[in-house]
Amino acid sequence: MPALVTTEFRIHNAKQFREMFSEAALYGGSTATADLSTNLYLFIGKSSAWSGSYTPPGGSLTTFTDTTEPDPNNTNAPSSDTTANTSYSHWKDMIAAKKVASSDVSHVIARNNWTSGRYYSMYDDTVKFSLMNTNQTSQDVYTGSANATATLYPMYVMNSTFKVYKCLFNNKTEGGRPQPSTVEPTATTTTAGAPAALADGYVWKYMYTISAAESLKFVTSSYIPVKQIRDANAFGQGSTSGGMAVGGAKDDSSDQVVIERSAVDGALDVFVISADGADYHFENSKTISSGTGTSLVFNAAGLTGANAYANSSVYFTYGGTSYVRKVASSTYNSGTTQATLTLSTSLGVTLTGTMPTCNIGPWPRIDGDGHGQELVLTANTSGTAATGSVGGVTVVNSGNSFTTATMTVSVQPGASSGAAAAITPIIPPKGGHGYDAVTELGGYYMMINTKLAQSESGAFTTDNDFRKIGLLKDPNADGGFVRYTSDTASQSKTVAYSANNEVITGDITFSQVASGAATGYVLDVNAAASTMRVIDTTNGSSDTVGYDSKPGSLQAGQVATSGTLSFTVGAIANGAMSIGSGEIIYIENRAPVARASDQTEDIKLIIEF
Structure with a gap:
């Protein structure tokens, strides 16, 4: 059967890669130790020019040069000095390595700058994630005056001040056509729930701000960083567990900490109206006369029939608290024009003093597996709307724990029988919007950013x-089976020399007759110390053991030559790491990168899972 790699599986693998740098810190448990963490090194290699060639089936000869380097992933096209591209060839020409710190690694996502006039996807639990997170061409949209087709851009954006937002609603029409975004999101609301719509009708959830330090390391023209601050194993625990409490181990005082802490699992924040219906009954700003228990009386009632307000909702604010109750039945007093509502549940308070006003609308019944929601439907007041149609959903309390939900707009006996409204609740991702930005925005890319500053203390x-640039996982120190943990490693061999008849320079290959033509490639020379650093060594055919007690290896005290140059080989020392230990998990071949004593290389590797 075919293998299926889901988005969730890719994100899981990316998270595992990220966690391996600091297992103890990310685990959050007192029993975890730093020994669980992986030591990953970025290494550079190969100073000699690319060589070799290959002819693909049915193709023409390709010769490898410093402008046409071989692809390390193409096993059909090895170069002469990377035969089969095995790890052994990479160890042979390895120059030096630098440990990758946890702070050098970040999840990244494709960069999408907010741009006025673009149409953006919105989060929808019924839509395939890959569609919401990519450019979709030739999609049905509404320009504001006419139907059209245009590109639908991913559901998240970065604004001009490096704040990242997720689109919860794209002002789509009842026909499902998104409208253009014309107002840049800038708010930094950290509380749970969906914020108010902007003037263009879009609803943007603020996710996080990219700091200046993160921008320098991980923002490129194509990618931006994304992270989850809480422990990866914290789901199902309290919102402040795993170091997320105020002042806790994971509290970095950022907006994102507050957003993650405030997220509500299974909250109903967003509703899509695909049909607004007609002939529902709405009344606004009606003065309440009295209210206690399950009884509420208001003045100037608009409906006069018995039970006319049954299946309605009544909504008001009193003493700073909002109340939403379903009306079970009602009576009308023609002498006072008051309606007395019998409520399905008690108010829990007796209204006294200055009386509030209330709004009446059809009751929005939610069928699902969550609880605690308090919703109010509002009338559609646009000039072209049908009388009594639904214009929006006000979320008084979003509830929680919903994994499935449907809404039915109840029929009020006192209203005319009209077209039914169709409104769909949107179920948020696991944990709620903002709980896990990595998963919500598709962070299955990893970026490693390592700087090689000058000589890195001589390494x-x-x-x-x-x-070559590569990644080496958990190497051992040379000469044993102990994990190598130093920050840098010089992996070239250090060879002392004497009695040279010419000045020795780098980029030469020497040979030694005594060892049966063992060879080495000179990387650089320290003339003051009479030492050279050597890579790409090969053993000769001699049965005599050399410096490392292996037959055919370089022998100290014997002459080596390169053209007219000759010198005597002195003491030989291996590089800092044991050759062949650990795992080489990444290789990238490049055109030559020249180094200098006043130069820093800023290396960014993008790994897709």
């Missing part, structure tokens, strides 16, 4: 170039 050459 890296500044006199030569390199053509």
